[in-house]
Amino acid sequence: MPVIPRERADGEGPMDITALPYVDEHGTEVEAPPEAVxxxxxxxxxxxxxxxxxxAYAQLxxxxxxxxxxxxxPAPGSAFPGFRVAVADPGRELVLIGRHRFSTYALVFRLDPVGPRTRVRAETRGRFPGPLGALYRLLVIxxxxxxVGVPRLLAGVRRRAERDGSGRRA
Known part of the structure; x- marks a missing residue:
């Protein structure tokens, strides 16, 4: 992954996602084109x-x-509780970033065409500073x-995209 500064979740300048330690990656193949995925x-x-x-959790x-x-x-600037969209390249890459008391993190989704299918990967990166960050990492990771949560999310993406082969609800 190239070193690309991304907007920080708190709006206080760029966040270099590649500087965040790698946590893990999960993936699945979907019987649908990248646009549907x-x-x-x-x-x-x-x-x-x-x-x-x-x-409530984001508030807590x-x-x-x-x-x-x-x-x-999602487009740059869109938000979900806990995440802000830093990069949205439709059909290719979605980068979510976030920050809270115990962590600074990124969730990077990559969509790769594989013939008529799409491989979707979710890479997690995060920094968990101090003793409370270490405890939070232990509790979450x-x-x-x-x-369990990320593969479940990816399975939901797969189900939605494969409903009719186009990603539209049947």
């Missing part, structure tokens, strides 16, 4: 992060972005919760 990804993110629970940990806002499908 892109639409499904936006819908799945709205479904996963725009509910009352996500909003002090996220910079605490509510859903901005254009849909070490507990396995993140390793």
């Amino acid at each position: 892109w639409r499904a990804l936006g819908e799945a993110l709205d479904g996963a992060f725009s509910g009352a629970g996500a909003t 940990v002090g996220c910079a972005d605490r509510s859903a806002s901005g254009p849909r499908p 070490g507990s396995g919760g993140h390793a």
Whole structure:
């Protein structure tokens, strides 16, 4: 991944995503073209992060972005509780960034065409400073919760995109 400064979630200048430590990557193949997967990804993110629970959690940990806002499908400046869209290259890449009391993080979705299918990958990067950050990392990453949640999100993207082969609801 090239070193590209991205807007920080708090609006206080650029965030170099490549400087954030790598956490993990999950992926799946979808029986649909990248454009359909892109639409499904936006819908799945709205479904996963725009509910009352996500909003309450974003408030609890002090996220910079605490509510859903901005254009849909996601575009730079759009937000979900806990995340702001830094890069939106439709059908190719979606970069979400965020910050709260215990972490600075990025979630990078990449869509790669593989014949008639699309491989969608979700790479997580994050910094968890200090003792409270280490405890938070243990609770979120070490507990396995993140390793369950991200593949579940990707499975939702796959289901939505494959409904009729175009990503549109049948």
